[in-house]
Amino acid sequence: MSTEVTLPALGESVTEGTVSRWLKEVGEHVDADEPLLEVSTDKVDTEIPSPASGTLLEIKFNEDDVAPVGAVLGIVGEPSEQGSAPAPEQATPTAPAGTVEQAEEAPTPTEPAPAAPAEPSAPAPAGGSSDATEVLLPALGESVTEGTVSRWLKEVGEEVDADEPLLEVSTDKVDTEIPSPAAGVLLEIKVKEDEVAEVGSVLGVVGSPDAAAAAPEPDKGAPASAAPAASVAPTPEPVGAAPAASAAPAAQAPAAPARAAEPTPVAPRATGEDGPYVTPLVRKMAADNGVDLNSITGTGVGGRIRKQDVLDAAEAAKKAAEAPAPAAAAAAPAAAQPSAKPVPDESGKRGTTEKMSRMRTVIASRMVESLQTAAQLTATVEVDLTAISQLRKKVKDEFRRREGTGLTYLAFISKATTEALKAFPNINASIDGKNVVYHDAENLGIAVDTPRGLIVPVIKNAGDLNVGGIAKQIADLASRGRDNQLGPDELSGATFTITNYGSAGTLFDTPVINQPNSGILGTGALVKRPVVVSDQFGNDTIAIRDMMYISLTYDHRLIDGAVAARFLSAVKARLEEGAFGGEFGL
Incomplete structure (x- = not known):
């Protein structure tokens, strides 16, 4: 018998919460009282435990969706009940939470596509399928109607796991990650960095390389922004290489030095693919301070690496680097010593602009x-x-x-x-x-x-x-x-x-x-x-x-x-x- 997972009362005057992260995927087993998802409110971030043992059969509110107190977030039950559930309808940009994935069958060509590459395409990732799944911009809070793509965490042709962070989106209220709705390869980027997208719009497409090879050739007269960047499935480029432009064939893609100069966000987890989750803020802070996330043991829940862990690691590295400084200062002439030591800007924020958290x-x-x-x-x-x-x-x-x-x-x-x-x-x-x-x-x-x-x-x-x-x-x-x-x-x-x-x-x-x-x-x-x-x-x-x-x-x-x-x-x-x-x- 299936059991509904509802959003409990989260404190006085709290009427809703935002789903931060699902800790289980549909089809995974969960024990009673085991943390099932994380919910954020304007007062606290908290975990919601599973009300019963069983299998997660359905997710009704996806990550970054806002749910009222008492709403059904998902359903837990026996694996045999999963097949009896009605198939979800095809999602549209205005589809309700829980129907974000769009199972769109790729057309089967009767003859080899002219755009197919001569070299073999990238292998299909584990868990992927021949279907293409649209990545939609979810509702990001009350009165929020649009968001700006801050950064794509994957390049076209790179593999991505289901629920792995795929891109970062900024609004006037919150900066958040958008997870991949399915496992596969990033086939297409429809909204580039620094472009604005409306809630419900398609940001990109994830699927298997087969879906890209089977896709019809785009209309040459269509605007560049509408041409599928993954009509040929590119072989994933090595880490640090400039990304292919989403609006042109990979062979003609111009170099993107600004993007290549950034820390390549290929490790959204702290200790390998199964390690604790790391937020974009923590990753950026680690990059700014030259801290290797793989060298840090997180002190947060489940071993999560927190902001303070990065700051502590940066401070330890700084003290180690400054250890010989006193001896050098003592050898310097007294006249060369400054009268007062300036206070350093340890935050690294001087002269910068950032969104309010x-x-x-x-x-x-x-x-x-x-x-x-x-x-x-x-x-x-x-x-x-x-x-x-x-x-x-x-x-x-x-x-x-x-x-x-x-x-x-x-x-x-x-x-x-x-x-x-x-x-x-x-x-x-x-x-x-x-x-x-x-x-x-x-x-x-x-x-x-x-x-x-x-x-x-x-x-x-x-x-x-x-x-x-x-x-x-x-x-x-x-x-x-x-x-x-x-x-x-x-x-x-x-x-x-x-x-x-x-x-x-x-x-x-x-x-x-x-x-x-x-x-x-x-x-x-x-x-x-x-x-x-x-x-x-x-x-x-x-x-x-x-x-x-x-x-x-x-x-x-x-x-x-x-x-x-x-x-x-x-x-x-x-x-x-x-x-x-x-x-x-x-």
């Missing part, structure tokens, strides 16, 4: 939306954290040994904040139309800086945790957030947010509210400063203290300035008192 686009949209929605003001207080510093110094080593994680200042600040939220419920509230929703729990969002951009994982029921519990939650969520291993539910539901901009040295800032929250607390850098200290008798002295600025951006629609000030004063008093020793047995 999908996450950066989402962040930008939400920040502007927040500023347009709420009447935002920021209040700041200065807090003496010397008592916290002394307590932390006594217990941090034992805490790390026992719990396996560090005891940060942010954990103490978070604890003091949750206590203040209980005393000021309107700061732990949200505006819903003309109603005010006072939340019954303190779900604390913690802003985390990741290589992909800013994310806000949530500590649920943080008001029920002690300092140690909050410290462990912060460390766990931050670590998994940077590795892109958080689930959708862990990135939604915050009732109040804290951002630690001081970790990079900033003294104070005016953070933007994380909607639909009504406030966000920002913590500045901890610095030693001379301050005036009064003793119990009212005598004033100057002492060196550990000081920090703490800012509260609040929604003035709901929170008055006096309430914001009292909230900050409560947090300040709790931290300066430093009475958290009981939690650590002191």
Whole structure:
């Protein structure tokens, strides 16, 4: 009996997801709860497990298709059920998801085609057939009607596996790979690099060399862009050779030095054809930094090579190359040494232009939306954290040994904040139309800086945790957030947010509210400063203290300035008192 694979709820306010990649092909066996496909939303990338053991019988949403929550993504069942399914109709450019492949029978010639080459054509790849399959531009998101071909990852005549990335397409919302709908040889490129194509249009044709040999000779009067580039099946050129032009016979194709100078994208997988998948961004970054992907062991899910893996490898190579530099610098005359060492541009982006990533686009949209929605003001207080510093110094080593994680200042600040939220419920509230929703729990969002951009994982029921519990939650969520291993539910539901901009040295800032929250607390850098200290008798002295600025951006629609000030004063008093020793047995 077949089982439908549906798109589950992926978090609060998430109504749809984009199929990033199918991990199984139609006809492959899958176990229950084994990851079957990957889905991306504006909050998280996640795997969808198979609901049952069996064979993947049908894929209803192809890669890069957008599916609503609850939609049937595919069907898993017994192999015997596969043959009973009705044959799919021939796909058109407006065909729905799941019918992208077009099984178009190639005409059988009654006599040898005049354009057939004298030399033998390239051998048919494993799994290929004599059919030609059109590569269509799928829907790439809501309101996206066209895309620009950034780069073809295969040349005409090269073999390609089913679901192997075939080309890269750029839109105003996302840069993505288009996988091959079938195994075979790239017979024709219909839309060249830097050309714009509408959603549903044919980008190229994949099939077996037999399909190319059997195809009728193109009309000589037809425009060059319409002539099949693969009417003769060219022998695959060696790696690094200039590609044949898609609009002319291979023998007359002009050289393409710009294309030949690029890193040849013949290895979309990190460790051979069966190795972990590597995204175009990671491949480009590896090429820009001179990193061999085959030399890297990926730390991502399933051994996937992540952006950070490439950066780490590049940094290691850089340090190895710079190792003899200090000795050479010491031998140089002092007068030749520059007065200040310039800061290098390690990103390699100076003087370049690039498309905004999908996450950066989402962040930008939400920040502007927040500023347009709420009447935002920021209040700041200065807090003496010397008592916290002394307590932390006594217990941090034992805490790390026992719990396996560090005891940060942010954990103490978070604890003091949750206590203040209980005393000021309107700061732990949200505006819903003309109603005010006072939340019954303190779900604390913690802003985390990741290589992909800013994310806000949530500590649920943080008001029920002690300092140690909050410290462990912060460390766990931050670590998994940077590795892109958080689930959708862990990135939604915050009732109040804290951002630690001081970790990079900033003294104070005016953070933007994380909607639909009504406030966000920002913590500045901890610095030693001379301050005036009064003793119990009212005598004033100057002492060196550990000081920090703490800012509260609040929604003035709901929170008055006096309430914001009292909230900050409560947090300040709790931290300066430093009475958290009981939690650590002191």
